[in-house]
Amino acid sequence: MTESAVKPDKAYTNDEIYARLQKAVQEHRLTPGTRLVEERLGELAGVSRTKIREVLSRLAHEGLVTLVPNRGAFIASPSVAQARDVFVTRRMIEPNMASMLSSRATPAQIRTLRRHSKQEQEARAKDDRPTIIRLSGELHVLIAQMVGNEILLRLMRELTSLTCLIITLYDKPNTPACPHTEHADLIDAIEAKDGARAARCMADHLMHIEHTLNFDVADADPPEIESLFD
Structure with a gap:
């Protein structure tokens, strides 16, 4: 080039x-x-x-x-210990975050979550892994944004990006780390204003992500830096 x-x-x-x-x-x-x-x-x-x-x-x-x-x-x-710390932190925060949103979510916010989930499903249908990964993480950030706490939103953005790094290092080949069905179940619980169920869905979802990781570091191909500014 x-x-x-x-x-x-x-x-x-x-x-x-x-x-x-x-x-x-x-x-x-x-x-x-x-x-x-x-x-x-x-x-x-x-x-x-x-x-x-x-x-x-x-x-x-x-x-x-x-x-x-x-x-x-x-x-x-991130080391294995740091990776586990990220998931511990997320499980401490996000179930409560989901429960909070379930008590105040508006119909417009539910529609936004549904649209985001649909985009993720469309990416999965195309097997567009980069987009799947980005949209999966963005849904968690979107929920934090809807809660309306700026400190929480900033923290979730950082944790989500760190999680993407962790998945890059430790995910198992051909194993989806963030199934869209779990997102759909979470949105259902939020729409039903069932805080306990929303919290449980989020906690189970985060545990599932962590359990799909094998914590074996694999070498990755060097990226094309030029593509970031196309």
Whole structure:
């Protein structure tokens, strides 16, 4: 690929660069251990290395990037212990979150959840794994957004992205980590305003995700950084 082929038509904002890198993590396009070269990212995004450093620092603060002195920035590689801690944390938070939403969800919010679930099913029908992974994680973030707690929403965004990294490292081949039927059951419980059932669905769902992981690290093919800014 030539330099002219990847030269951006515009300079991306920090938020846009952040969103593209985060989305690439969620879609398993950027895998744990991938080195993020500041100069190359700056060229592709049409910005200075200073701006790239600002974005990488933000991602590092959220645990998605590891900054290594004299070596650079790398997509984080959560250990088995860290992976288990993420799921413990999610099970502490998300069942209550689902229960809270079930007591206040509006018909419009239920329709939004149904549309999101339908998009996930359509991605599954096409066997579009990157989109499946992204939409599966986004549903959990969407629920947090509907609860209306900004701190919770920020935390869920971080936990969801970390979970995507964990799944990248530890998922079993050909095993769906987030079946859409479990999402549908969860939405049913929220719509029925059954807080106990919604909490139980969420807890079972998170436990199921963790149990599909084998915690055996597998090497991944290097990503195409240029594709992040197409």
